Amino acid sequence: MELQKMNGHSRDDGFDELAEHEEFLPHKAGAKKETHFTDFEGKTSFGMSIFNLSNAIMGSGILGLAYAMSNTGIILFILLLICIAILSAYSIHLLLKSAGVVGIRAYEQLGNRAFGPPGKVLAAVIITIHNIGAMSSYLFIVKSELPLVIQAFLSKHENTGEWYLNGNYLIIIVSALIILPLALMRQLGYLGYTSGFSLSCMVFFLISVIYKRFNIACPFGDDHHNQTSFHDHVHINATDDQCEAKMFTVNSQTAYTIPILAFAFVCHPEVLPIYTELRDATKKRMQGVANISIMAMFVMYLLTALFGYLTFYGNVESELLHTYSRVDPLDVLVLCVRLAVLVAVTLTVPVVLFPIRRALLQILFADKPFSWAIHIGIAFCLLFLVNLLVILVPSIRDIFGLIGATSAPSLIFILPGIFYIRIVPEEQEPLLSRTKITAACFAALGFVFMVMSLSFIIIDWSTGESRSGGGH
Template identity: 55%
Template sequence: MKQNSILLTFVSIFSLYSVHLLLKTANEGGSLLYEQLGYKAFGLIGKLAASGSITMQNIGAMSSYLFIVKYELPLVIQALTNIEDKTGLWYLNGNYLVLLVSLVVILPLSLFRNLGYLGYTSGLSLLCMVFFLIVVICKKFQVPCPVEAALIINETINTTLTQPTALVPDLSHNVTENDSCRPHYFIFNSQTVYAVPILIFSFVCHPAVLPIYEELKDRSRRRMMNVSKISFFAMFLMYLLAALFGYLTFYEHVESELLHTYSSILGADILLLIVRLAVLMAVTLTVPVVIFPIRSSVTHLLCASKDFSWWRHSLITVSILAFTNLLVIFVPTIRDIFGFIGASAASMLIFILPSAFYIKLVKKEPMKSVQKIGALFFLLSGILVMTGSMALIVLDWVHNAPGGGH
């Protein structure tokens, strides 16, 4: 747990530093478009690198939202209908449900030409995140250690069966000493290789920084950095508290899907049902928002000189949504999406591209200056993080492949 907190701190600081590089480059390079900065710095290759990284990152974000729909919506329907056995029921199958939600809700909203509801969906998502965090913190003080609960229940059953009239002893003083109910500050296993890419993925907001900077009232680099510092601190605090209290509630029993852990331990809970509904609503309404920059980037690359066409607009939208649904259906876990996109596209957007653009476009600072040396070191660190993370993830996939000896 402690190493993840340290990693979270460093990734948030590095991300904020890359925003500083990006804003300074935008001022010197004379463009507030990420792709255009890439073109000015390295020509078509730079433009393709920026556009491709943004597209991959947004597809990864869409996939993560649809994964939530895939895993959480069946549980919500099951809880509302009180169905115990979901075998063979199509409306409790996550793959069918994610396709249905994509066709009925997401696709019609994504076909709009303008994004007028962006502010409402972003505000709703933030409120849902705050509500989720409050519930996670509250549950920490309501849920006993899972091992303690399990031992008490097992002892109660065994004692009742063997000695129906015997009193059940108080086991709490013994169970609290159990190692599984104590926090492990440093944990290293096969899943640790995904920690850095997932954290990098979670702090990518750089494609949106320049458009926000352009629309900022009384625009200045200092003002935008203040906005970035507040935003990054809020994200850091929410991520840290959610991870900390989630782990301290279940310790080694915590699953990669935190809401699933609550269900397996607590069973039916009306408050968790409300949380699930809120999260589902937020992510479903956010997917169309994420489609817009992907479609804009693809259109800008392929059809920049052509007039708007509803046929082309609709075809690109359907293709993006179909590809993302295929990822969600056939990729085993959301961890694989987070890991791969975090190690590749997110590393490009946070580490490599901002520092490379800064070194190339900011002419008034010599290469021997502290600023340029810092940017160069940041670039090399990004290349090391990307190659190292990708190599470890591929090795984990090969080592833990079905039939691969594990």
């Protein structure tokens, strides 16, 4: 029906805007139109939308970027970061262009328009798997870090087994008292305030990293290497020139850098829900939200990686905060930064939960009106599942590394590219047009990333080595 309506319009430069106003914005009183799942007037401001999308981009992977820089060198890292940021912005452009053509702002409905019900199910499954993995990684940080923060505030030198130092109990309490109430909000836009506070915590983390660069002298000596590690995976890159910055370098861990950076910019499941709730929504306005968010995260990622690397050089570990703790376990500033990072990842979980709930609604309850019982039930079941995974699965990094290696390239590269090729009519853009060929190459690049990431993980598993760095 929608494509028939569109075929009646001339294919000029104003086509997308015309389609958007016909499908996205509320009609005049008395106008007849088919009701879509996402049809309502957006009320979220431009600034709040930037906060939400930036918070969706920002992930636990920021803690591993300094380590990634140590494995590539400064210049190569910057070049890779620029490329991934540009590719991520282009990917969002393809999503928004596809959404503008068919008047849909749900990732799953784009899959339905492109490939029918199988495409809808595929998109929903990939979004669900990826975001459950992301939520689990955030809660795993809470599980491992919050007991240490409480222990430090209570001046306890060791965990003596009290219930409030048990990470499993703590994630249940945090989920029930903080995450669940936020996840019950009906619209994602309301989380703009918590997203803003979460980003403020990460800015504090960045400022602390810059400050520490000028307060930690190199070389560090070997004393801190003998401290007991609180993490399963600790890597010290001891080299002969520990305090020399490398511009270009290649080692056994360099190949992980591209997947790590790609995962660090995954926000695509949240793009269309944020677009739906944007006030005065147009494709150009939403692209502006995406570009500003990506640029802000690019700056944060670059500065965190650069100053973290220039503090520890070859001694930087796969988790940056852990490196500071091993230099001085009683550092009050590092303790506060740990707490800020915990707050940031906790407040990110509800933002990541929204696209999963939307995907499940699209598959299971697409034709039903809004129901608070379904809304609350899905949020509760998702948090219950994620808590169960974090409690029961000991090697969660490896398991969700596998999920991330398949879902992240799909969401960033493969699905936006093939959706664009299938959805944009050939009379508007022929199959062999420059834009569709570019989209096809973009999707192919995603397959390359996926094969490469899976290969690295399988090689690590087969050799018994631990994957380093962090994903989104």
